[in-house]
Amino acid sequence: MASNPTATAPVKRACDSCHRRKVKCIGEGTAPCKNCVSAGLACTYNAIPQKKGPKGSRAKVLSELRENQRNAQIAAGYPSDLGFDGRSLSATFARTPGLLAPGLVESCIDYFFAHVYPSEPVLHRQRAQEAAMNMDRSTEAYCAMVALCAYVMIKANMKVSPNVLPRPEMAQMSNVGIGHVLLEESVRVRQGYDYRENPTHLTVLTSWLYSGCYFGLARENTAWAYLRDATSQAHILGMHDEDTYKHDPMDISRKRVLYWLLFIAERNFALHKHRPISLYPTIHPPSLDEVPSDRPIAAGLELMINMYKIIDDTFVNLWNRIHTHANPAWIAQLQTQLAEAVPAYLDCTEAQAVEIRVTQHWLRAQAWQLCVTQGLVSSVTSDSPLTFKYPIEISRDLLTMTHQFSQQSMEVHGAGLIEKLFDVACCLTDVVAVTSFSPDAFALGPRDYVQRFLTLISTLRGGQSRYLPLLLAKLSEVLPNLPLPRSLNLPQGVSTSSIGLPGTGSPTVPSNVSDDFSAMAAATSPSYPSNDLIRRLAAQTGAQLPFNASQHSTYPAPTSHVEDLSLYDSSHSTTHSSGSVPRSTSATPGPYEPSMSQSRTQIVGHSTMQIPTSHPQHNHMQSHHAIQWTPT
Structure with missing residues (x-):
């Protein structure tokens, strides 16, 4: 029987991942296609074909596919006999809707570059803005930006404008309280994906921000744990090796800065808490030459580095x-x-x-x-x-x-x-x-110098409630x-009579004490345990x-x-x-x-x-x- 000349071979359909990435699907029968095997993705045909739309960045799509598949695998990977409902896992790590308004992120980025960047130039503004725009698509970017917002509030004393807060009642909270909410959000959401296996510069930065936040909240052991996370991730990325720094100067210079800030932070903990050190002066100091106005910042940072060396x-x-x-x-x-x-x-x-x-x-x-x-x-x-x-x-x-x-x-x-x-x-x-x-x-x-230290520490935010009592x-x-x-400003909870001062002309508690650190240090000095x-x-x-x-x-x-x-x-x-x-x-x-x-x-x-x-x-x-x- 003659074959029908009008008959055509069935059109091969691209798999879900290749279709999403808009690349040619190279399949071999029932085996996974070569693209999925190479990218480490699951090769499926579950998606319903839709009309064509604008092309997007293949790198961003690939990252999103990997992240979604990891989350699905985690949620499905818990044995039912353990009594754990894997369906609730994604909700456990889900982002809180409406918590981070665009205006809040923008104001935090502006504050960071105005006040924190001169001492800690760990990010280019362009990269920070790109991460902010990518928050909806990338959990890593979301966690990093939320952590950055928490950092400028907890450590750098940023006061948040009420018009960028998601709920009116948050206007009654201190900047540290709002920062703590954001910190816990970032930490929780980050637990929903495997950031340890393939860390990036943003991974190290986020861990470093966590450490700074928890230190500001007087949770020094937690701060140390996240600092060790950051130094371990830095080792995995080879940030201690000069050969690593040979590519994009914009990112490389900030990686250098981050490595040296970890180097300094580790030595601070060594002196305060008798911790060990793992980072050494094995790379060149940062130059920041790509931004001429940053050269004085680089010079100041090198002075700090040389002291800690x-x-x-x-x-x-x-x-x-x-x-x-x-x-x-x-x-x-x-x-x-x-x-x-x-x-x-x-x-x-x-x-x-x-x-x-x-x-x-x-x-x-x-x-x-x-x-x-x-x-x-x-x-x-x-x-x-x-x-x-x-x-x-x-x-x-x-x-x-x-x-x-x-x-x-x-x-x-x-x-x-x-x-x-x-x-x-x-x-x-x-x-x-x-x-x-x-x-x-x-x-x-x-003795006059001792009194002067009392006055100075009592006037600084965090000093009055955390260090003055000690x-x-x-x-x-x-x-x-x-x-x-x-003129001594006493912390809340310490009466003037308890320290031998008269009621008239006695030290006063400032009106902004509620904006101070709500976390209290232990009743022993950090550097003077005995x-x-x-x-x-x-x-x-x-x-x-x-x-x-x-x-x-x-x-x-x-x-x-x-x-x-x-x-x-x-x-x-x-x-x-x-x-x-x-x-x-x-x-x-x-x-x-x-x-x-x-x-x-x-x-x-x-x-x-x-x-x-x-x-x-x-x-x-x-x-x-x-x-x-x-x-x-």
């Missing part, structure tokens, strides 16, 4: 007590490096200058504590960093410097910068408590007779501890040469230590150059009342609870 394996191993003996020559060289790490004049933004200066003095104080643990501190040495009075010099330099900066430029760095101020204040308090000095009626002394508790234990400044430092100082100076010493330190105090313990004289108000910034040769200091003239009345106004020997602030601390969001 000094905190090497030798330092961290001694700090974490992995090694027990340090070379005195190495310690002396370390202090010299820190003293010379920052020039007298900084050509950078005010926010960068604050962070650089505070970090330098904080690292000097940390290195001095290492000297104490090694028994290298003496009252007869001519080397200032190895004397008992060195924290007094550091405090003088630090307080003189901070007097010149705006409150906004300090608060934009969040709790991390305040914690450094707090650490230096605690170190100074220990020195003042167990050593004698000769006060001068016409110059500021060590510092007051420490003072009540080791310096119970120290007068408090009249009284080891003061015990070592007392043992080395022969002084009596100002508190009950029935609980002895587990670390024996090394011996030191102690003769004259007079730590203060009038010359300190005009003479710099080797680690301080030299006086300007002009009548007016250069930008962000410390001024050395400051009257006693400018720095401290204090009452004659005293701190009691006990402090009840621990009873008033409240734990931070997650905030639930229910869409309308």
Whole structure:
């Protein structure tokens, strides 16, 4: 029988994935097509053919297909005998409708580039805007942008305009409260896809943002866990290898910045919480040459990097007590490096200058504590960093410097910068408590510096509720007779009578206290988990501890040469230590150059009342609870 000449072979239909990506489907019978095999996609024919529409980006479509199939596989992968309904999994990780209005995202991006970017240039504005536009199609972009919004609210003190909030009642919440809602949203949604197996630059950035947010909420263990996530993802991507940085300069420069910020954050945790380090200075510093206006930012960032390079394996191993003996020559060289790490004049933004200066003095104080643990501190040495009075010099330099900066430029760095101020204040308090000095009626002394730290920390957002109670508790234990400044702002829950102040002219609680950190730190200092430092100082100076010493330190105090313990004289108000910034040769200091003239009345106004020997602030601390969001 003759065949019908008009008969035609059946038209082969493209599989769902090839049709969605608009590529030629190369199928072989019933086997999956070559494109699906190559892309790791399921080859199906379930979609109903529709009319043709405009073509889209194949890369974006491929990413979306993989993500949707992963979510479907996860939801279907739970055995029914476990009593888990896989159908509810997608709802568990679903985005909250209407939570992130476009206006809110735009305002957060603008705030980030105006206030945070000069210190943390981890994103190009173009890339941030692309991620914002891609939020509807990409879970990774959505989580990153929500985390960015949370970050600028929690850490950088962004106040949200009510007209960009999804619900009117959110206008009554603090910026930290709104940021916490967004943070929990991002973390929850991110759990719905496998971001660990194939991380990207955006994956590392999101983990780093989470870490910063949780640190701002005083959840330091969670912050550390997310920082370790970020460093592990950075290792997977080869961000520690210089050969990785050979392609698109726009993205590569920001990856360099992110690597170095992780490098710095890891060392901060090592010094605060005795954590290990895993990142090393194995790549070049960022240049940011593709944007000429960013070059001063790159210069400031390189100063920060160079300071933290000094905190090497030798330092961290001694700090974490992995090694027990340090070379005195190495310690002396370390202090010299820190003293010379920052020039007298900084050509950078005010926010960068604050962070650089505070970090330098904080690292000097940390290195001095290492000297104490090694028994290298003496009252007869001519080397200032190895004397008992060195924290007094550091405090003088630090307080003189901070007097010149705006409150906004300090608060934009969040709790991390305040914690450094707090650490230096605690170190100074220990020195003042167990050593004698000769006060001068016409110059500021060590006790004045302690009072100035109280005033400074109480005025900074997050300092009043999180660190001031800890510092007051420490003072009540080791310096119970120290007068408090009249201008001191007390945190909520601490009555004026409980710290020995009269009702008239007593410290006041500012009206914006509700905008402060709602998360409270534990009732121990982050860097001072015990009284080891003061015990070592007392043992080395022969002084009596100002508190009950029935609980002895587990670390024996090394011996030191102690003769004259007079730590203060009038010359300190005009003479710099080797680690301080030299006086300007002009009548007016250069930008962000410390001024050395400051009257006693400018720095401290204090009452004659005293701190009691006990402090009840621990009873008033409240734990931070997650905030639930229910869409309308």
